[in-house]
């Protein structure tokens with residue numbers, strides 16, 4: 001029997017993972033990528049931001065280490081910070097390219113656009129055009145930064161997150177428009193590098209999708225460290241003022257002008273659909289490509305995963321959707337459930353959550369109990385000199401099933417994996433409590449918060 005052919009468009013974590021899974025299942029796979037393997041995540045997203053944050057964190061820690069008996073006076077070598085960012089990316093991209101070879105995936109570099117539901121034309125990097133026909137397509141073209149319809153936003157006054165990763169020098173001052181995950185992470189990093197930061201957020205709080213108690217705590221800690229955060233503040237215009245950039249901000253009916261060396265726009269991302277000619281393939285899209293839970297688009301042989309379907313805009317969600325789409329191309333019938341998808345903010349300290357937030361439970365009228373444990377009562381957190389964190393566990397009534405877990409503190413983005421597994425397995429607070437956690441670890445805080453939700457707290461009053 002002929003092998004099924006699967007063509008993947010986009011080499012990010014949605015696309016390259018889909019390609020590998022389809023190859024594992026016996027398909028003849030082609031992957032088309034217009035720029036560089038690894039997509040946004042490896043080249044201009046998750047990985048470079050965390051590389052910068054790690055340099056920033058080590059710089060901060062080295063400067064603050066006298067209290068533990070290590071006296072150091074660090075200085076910043078910005079070109080080495082940048083070199084290190086590039087080398088981490090290069091290593092990972094090489095790894096993905098290697099995976100394409102070992103899985104016998106044909107890789108074409110160029111821009112793909114549909115001619116009909118079974119054929120794309122690839123405008124190759126070398127100027128040639130190549131037609132690729134396939135039984136199935138998996139679209140994984142990602143997203144690009146949104147430019148708001150604000151006077152001055154589209155020109156060269158503001159930079160986006162991509163430019164912010166490779167600045168020639170550390171700016172003296174920066175206004176960051178948008179207090180979402182990317183804005184908060186870059187604010188944290190540049191603050192530690194010495195930039196005077198102002199974050200302008202239109203909503204009532206930064207990180208509006210995260211648990212409110214914990215995101216407010218992060219905001220207070222960022223402000224305490226010297227980052228200015230304006231919430232409920234709307235930017236009206238941007239302009240150049242000599243060497244400086246200015247933005248006019250309206251807050252509580254008052255307009256003020258903020259000036260900075262750099263203005264960074266981080267107000268969100270929109271699906272990247274340019275050049276795909278979706279209409280020729282019968283694929284429906286509004287702001288993003290529309291799919292069902294099986295990741296299938298309106299064309300029966302075409303699937304769409306990751307940021308281009310606009311659902312979760314997270315790398316791990318893109319990869320999971322990629323696996324599901326590949327399996328469904330090969331005869332499977334798996335659906336994607338995004339309700340148990342952890343989200344993380346790699347600030348100092350970190351913030352992470354999975355499942356429902358307290359705000360969502362209230363909105364949905366679901367009865368719950370909340371247990372909170374402060375990291376100040378945990379030995380390991382104190383040893384890490386980070387005592388402002390806390391864990392919140394939300395459990396259902398009357399069975400005590402875990403509904404949501406939210407962590408603010410060191411390694412929150414690692415701690416959340418246990419909670420994701422527990423919620424996925426429909427564990428109760430009692431089951432989490434009965435699981436012995438090693439001491440001294442930060443993971444004890446998750447167990448302690450579950451104890452608090454059951455009114456059985458041991459280490460808090």
Ligand code: FAD
Pocket residue numbers: 009010011012013014015032033034035036037038039040041042044045046047049110111112113140141142143161162182272274275276305306307308313314315316317318
């Ligand atoms: P992408 O990674 O964007 O890949 C899409 C690929 O498709 C690109 O390589 C593009 O060149 C290619 N392409 C587009 N159109 C075509 C075409 N017509 N033909 C051929 N190729 C095409 N997520 C997290 O989970 N954790 C994080 O810590 C995190 N940090 C982030 C930090 C920043 C600054 C940014 C911008 C994003 C971050 N994200 C993070 C989001 C994450 O990067 C995306 O969710 C993820 O990359 C989406 O994967 P994807 O495969 O859908 O798309």
